[in-house]
Amino acid sequence: MSAVAESFATALRLITEADPALVRIVALSFAISGAACAAAAALGLVAGAWLAAARFRGRRLVLLALDTLLALPSVVVGLLVYLGLSRSGPLGAWGILFTPAAMVIAQTILVLPIIAALARQVVADALREGGDQLRSMGAGRLVAALLMLLHERWAVATLLLAAFGRAISEVGAVMIVGGNIDGVTRVMTTAIALETSKGDLPLALALGFVLLAVVALVNAVIALVPHARGVVAAENR
Amino acid sequence: MATAEPLLALRDATVRFGDVVAVRDASLEIRAGESVAVVGANGSGKTTLLRTLHGVVEHTGTRRVSAAASPQAMVFQRPFLLRLSVRRNLRIALRLGAAELSTRERRLRAEEALARVGLQALGDRPARLLSGGEQQRLALARSWSVRPAVLFLDEPTANLDPSAKKEVEALLAGFIAEGMTIVMSTHNLGQAKRLATRIVYMDSGRIDADLPTAQFFADTIGGRADLFLKGDLSWSLE
Numbered sequence: 425m426s427a428v429a430e431s432f433a434t435a436l437r438l439i440t441e442a443d444p445a446l447v448r449i450v451a452l453s454f455a456i457s458g459a460a461c462a463a464a465a466a467l468g469l470v471a472g473a474w475l476a477a478a479r480f481r482g483r484r485l486v487l488l489a490l491d492t493l494l495a496l497p498s499v500v501v502g503l504l505v506y507l508g509l510s511r512s513g514p515l516g517a518w519g520i521l522f523t524p525a526a527m528v529i530a531q532t533i534l535v536l537p538i539i540a541a542l543a544r545q546v547v548a549d550a551l552r553e554g555g556d557q558l559r560s561m562g563a564g565r566l567v568a569a570l571l572m573l574l575h576e577r578w579a580v581a582t583l584l585l586a587a588f589g590r591a592i593s594e595v596g597a598v599m600i601v602g603g604n605i606d607g608v609t610r611v612m613t614t615a616i617a618l619e620t621s622k623g624d625l626p627l628a629l630a631l632g633f634v635l636l637a638v639v640a641l642v643n644a645v646i647a648l649v650p651h652a653r654g655v656v657a658a659e660n661r
Numbered sequence: 662m663a664t665a666e667p668l669l670a671l672r673d674a675t676v677r678f679g680d681v682v683a684v685r686d687a688s689l690e691i692r693a694g695e696s697v698a699v700v701g702a703n704g705s706g707k708t709t710l711l712r713t714l715h716g717v718v719e720h721t722g723t724r725r726v727s728a729a730a731s732p733q734a735m736v737f738q739r740p741f742l743l744r745l746s747v748r749r750n751l752r753i754a755l756r757l758g759a760a761e762l763s764t765r766e767r768r769l770r771a772e773e774a775l776a777r778v779g780l781q782a783l784g785d786r787p788a789r790l791l792s793g794g795e796q797q798r799l800a801l802a803r804s805w806s807v808r809p810a811v812l813f814l815d816e817p818t819a820n821l822d823p824s825a826k827k828e829v830e831a832l833l834a835g836f837i838a839e840g841m842t843i844v845m846s847t848h849n850l851g852q853a854k855r856l857a858t859r860i861v862y863m864d865s866g867r868i869d870a871d872l873p874t875a876q877f878f879a880d881t882i883g884g885r886a887d888l889f890l891k892g893d894l895s896w897s898l899e
Contacts, residue, residue, distance in 0.1 A: 553741060554741030554743075556717060556737075557735075557737055557740070557741040558741070558757070559717060560715065560717050560734070560735045560737075561734070561754055561757045561758050561803070562732070562757040562758045562760075562807075563757050567757070571743065571753070574743065574745070575743045575744050575745075576744075577744070
């Protein structure tokens, strides 16, 4: 059996036997990315809704900045969070560099613009359709925008899944602020990078399969959402 | 019965959308118990006048609203319904428009409104899966549930089939019989004749005639209003 085929076989065995190291890394990855997405959703959905409804001086500039942040490189986020949390940084006293908390902060910053920008677009489109009518019923601008998040909950679910996919598959930021410490801050992407560089392909491959499966699952759910949104299509007929 | 003190008074209101003047120097008073139909050809400014009276459009004139004119509600030509159940749409409308009510009162009021428009059996159905007529009835229930002092209706039956049109008209006739003040825009002169006590005729953004219904249909008003009545401008008596 060739080395690559052997690696594949070992990787599959690690998965089927639920290898403790593999499970620990996968669980930590889910916990960190899930927490980051929850925090970014709490801030980003409200910020997006507010940006869709609010009218203020400099709004265009804010929207331009937000759209620019969509393409924020993860290593830049990692670097900025590192600078902020390092001992000599403004938040150095927190002492959370190289902990999962720092990784959550980095991923939150990474996906926040995605959630805010997409939520703004979704809410703005919905407000164009029914904003006047909600206002006529007594809703203020922000209340109308928040109601639109509820109205467009399928689209919101899709954008949150997309944000989770981005968070769980990124490597640069979590590598810099987490440090890839075994058993503490090692997540799927950083473990893959490390094991590959060490030449330990079975664990890297097993993690790669799991990551691929996670991303595929997220995409499948995103694809299923429009199916669920068949109701929405019928509603819009 | 109409009283002397107007609920709403609009003076010299002009509404512009960019270069387009949708309403020009409009002055109008609405009194309690009146049922006013705003008629006119397409693009004559009926909807904008209604929205101006309702206070959701910026204008250059003055709009006086008496204390008795609150709350107000508006039913739009294409009602916007949230992707929620019929019942939840009603409860949200009540939360927005009658916030002083307790949760229990809102629940009761919602059920009462559903019964009023004959949608009780469809309370748990997604609002957007209702037929056009049912959606318009839900929009009426939503507005009626907040007990508006003035109810604005923008072409409430324009997109409906004859049977749904009849249902909605019967509901409106009921509201009017209860003394609700109604201001509606319509293309349908037959409907205006059946429901309104007063007709406001608009042409090119101006109020051309403002007469009691019987007088509007009996007299020769002159100008484009006569042409409109004859069906030479747009639409005819149904």
